Amino acid sequence: MAPSLAEPLTLLGRVIDWFIPPQIAADRDMRQQARMFLMSHLFGPFIGNTVPLALYVVDPSPGYPIAVLAASITGFWIFPFVLKAGGRYQTLALLSIQNLMFCILWSCFFYGGVTSPTLPWVLTIPLLSFFYLSAAPSLRLTVLVMFGVNCLAFASAYRLGLSPERHDLPFAALQGLGLVSTVAASLYVAMMAIYYGKAQASQGEIETEMKQHMATAAELRRATEEAERAGVAKAEFLAKMSHELRTPLNAVIGYSQMLLEDAADEGDAEMAADLDKIHVAGQHLLKLVNEVLDLSKIEAGKMELFNQPTDVVGLVENVVAGFRKAADAAGDKLVVDVEGPVGTALCDEAKVRQALSQLVDNAIKFTSNGEVRVAVRKQDGRVFFDVRDTGIGIEEHVLPALFEHFTVGDDSSASKYGGTGLGLALARKLSRLMGGDVTVTSRVGVGSIFTMSIPHSLVEEEAVPGSAAAPAAGDCLDARIEALQELVAANAPAAAPVRRAVGS
Amino acid sequence: MTVILLVEDNEMNRDMLTRRLQRNGFEVICAPDGPTGVRLADEATPDLILMDVALGEMDGWEATLLIKGSEKTRHIPIIALTAHALSSDRERSVEVGCSDFDTKPVDLPRLLGKINACLRQRAEAAA
Incomplete structure (x- = not known):
């Protein structure tokens, strides 16, 4: 069932989206409103035109009021194309609502006034306003004012004696007309409501999916950051370790070399050979420590290039x-x-x-x-x-x-x-x-x-980079030097014993 | 006698290098940290400074900057001593105004060569 329905629905979606100009399609809320607007204008006239059709059938002397009504309703079909051609959406929506008000009040004016069977259509006005302009309360207020003005205009026309030639219909005809009109209006409202519900549902699905994607992305980012932190921690640990290892190694290498020099001076070959072994082993160990440090630095991405x-x-x-x-x-x-x-x-x-x-x-x-x-x-x-x-x-x-x-x-x-x-x-x-x-x-x-x-x-291609930045670096150095001079002054007592040692 | 100021925070390294330099005919004065090094450079105006770069609160680069920033001490050649020959250290030593650069543990003949080269250069510049 679902797949057989999906095909025409996708097609409908494509037709509707074809009318939406790119600048509206880019905004999620605007796109949603435009879709409701298009749905209503593409299919509304089919349903709406049942009313003039029914009037034509039941009216014993059909005249221009029916023609005007039919033309007005059919006129809704122009709106999608104007929108596609670049018409301003809000203006079009208000114009469309104005046309709707006109159609309803016009038919009421000629057929039955406040008891007109076409009166239920008034209900579609707030509903469509909500669908077309939901994001703007001021626009909805505009719609209310427009409706008042329209009513006033028709009431004035009536008062000024422009009362319509009476299209008194037989009671049975009125009943039929009322039925057709009410069913058509209900159908119309139902169509819009169903479409709105469907659009909301698919919107919700997309949002849920998007939220899931974003959650996954956030998790990945967290994991990456954690891994990076671990890498940094490892590199720092190794750097510290290497420093701690090197300090005693320096002593082993340095003192063994010193003793080696002594032994050589004194001509003690046996001692010199042994000390040389300590010295060489120390050098070897140091090389190993340095290589481990370098490798870990490269692996942690901490090794920089100085070209x-x-x-x-x-x-x-x-x-x-x-x-x-x-x-x-x-x-x-x-x-x-x-x-x-x-x-x-x-x-x-x-x-x-x-x-x-x-x-x-x-x-x-x-x-x-x-x-x-x-x-x-x-x-x-x-x-x-x-x-x-x-x-x-x-x-x-x-x-x-x-x-x-x-x-x-x-x-x-x-x-x-x-x-x-x-x-x-x-x-x-x-x-x-x-x-x-x-x-x-x-x-x-x-x-x-x-x-x-x-x-x-x-080298020729890389012309003296950094020469322009040099003065700024110099300023920075000056500031740093000042701070350091303060540090020297503050450290004076600690330096005192050493000075004495030098003096002696 | 040629006076060398050795700025080095590790006691063993200080002792070892001092004795080996003394054997080679240098007078050696020592500073255990950066601020003391800067002070001694100013007071004793040695002929050359050996600067360990990995010091405590004030590192060797900063101490070098200060010494090079003072009118009285800027002429003193400084040889930076680093634990491991990284290119970043090499760059840095040039940037702060060191005359040369060597790695620890010190290979004494190599260091002596560098010390003598610096002193010669300095003598030529003064002449």
Whole structure:
């Protein structure tokens, strides 16, 4: 039942909506009123015209009053098209109500006056006013005034002797006419009421659905915020942890190095070797702590990029120079290949350096008495760094997991070659943060090629950003400095013991 | 003798770095926090300042700003010491007027190289 009804109803809805101009369709309340207005004007004349038709049948001498009434009622059909053509909705609604009043009073005027069988139609006036203009009480008042004026006009016409030629109808005809008129008016009111109810119901459904969607959206937002908060909390915890870990580590590394220097001065080789082990282990632990911190920062979205014009080849040579000693110790030849001009790139130098260092470090670690070549080239708007080694290579089944945290080839190589297992993960994460990537190809026993890429943003295109903002930042600094000077003054007593210490 | 002001809040780090710098022929004065550092810079006008950036209430950046903001102390080269080489720290050290930047734990030969480079630059500028 429902599906068979749904089809024509949708069609009706489409026809009605076709008449509604876009500016009215955009507003929910206006659209609703316009739909009632259109429904009434498209179907009203069919029902309303039954009255002149019935009059024509029962009136023994039908004349111009019936023609005028029929023309007036049929005139309602013009309204939808005027609305479609851009007519002002409120004006049209009031005009339509005026026409309705005229029709009713006109028929009453000629057929029976206050006892006219067409009088029940008066009831449709407030009803339609409510449907058309529900949002505006002042307009409803206007309707009331209009009705008064109309009544007055017809009463005056009657008083002034413009009394109509009497269309006295036989009682039986009056009965029939009354029946037709009342049924038509009821039908009309029922039609409007049903349509109004249906429209309200569908409106309610849409609203319920919308509320559900909004509730879901709010829940999602809450969940996202919570996750973000958790991420921030995690990053903060790790940052704090790392700081707490680094402070004692600084002492271990610093004092062991100090003692190492003493031992070296005194020529105590055995002691120096032991202290060196403490020192190296301390450095290793520190590197691990730093890498964990960096990884967690990237994962929490807290790692920021500071792009600056960077001489790429200079950077590569600088990084490689830092590994010269390690390469010598491993018996490796360490070579830089510059493949064509690379120029100055806009990138975060420190992060490129960090990522590239991880790759070179890795290559040297797994290559002994071989060769490590670092090639740099510019291609398709990107800078590529190829780190080739002639080391042990990596088995194919390990490759996919290589960039996961704490993966070092296999477990045995971890113990044999050391390494934190975080380096490659960090290198890849850093590159991806910069809009690049790290990939690897490898053959066991032949060697590996790690390729890092970053976007090569031309420096010329990014003309001195921030130079205009500099003075404002300066003002801000001045204010901050003033505040700090107060802080120094306030802290004077705390500083006193130190001053004495200096004086002594 | 060359005087270095070390602003560092951790006692062990302060002790360690002081002794190692003294062994290398520097006179070292210490400040345990930012305000003291600023005060000592003004009173003792050292030849160079090593500034830990992660201090308490007033951090090393702020202390540097103050020292660089004073007529009497703005010529003193400052080397910022940070826990971890982040590019943001590098940027920041330039922004506030540090001459150089190094990471903790200190690799003494590297730091000595930077200290000497700063002192040389300063001497050349004064000459």
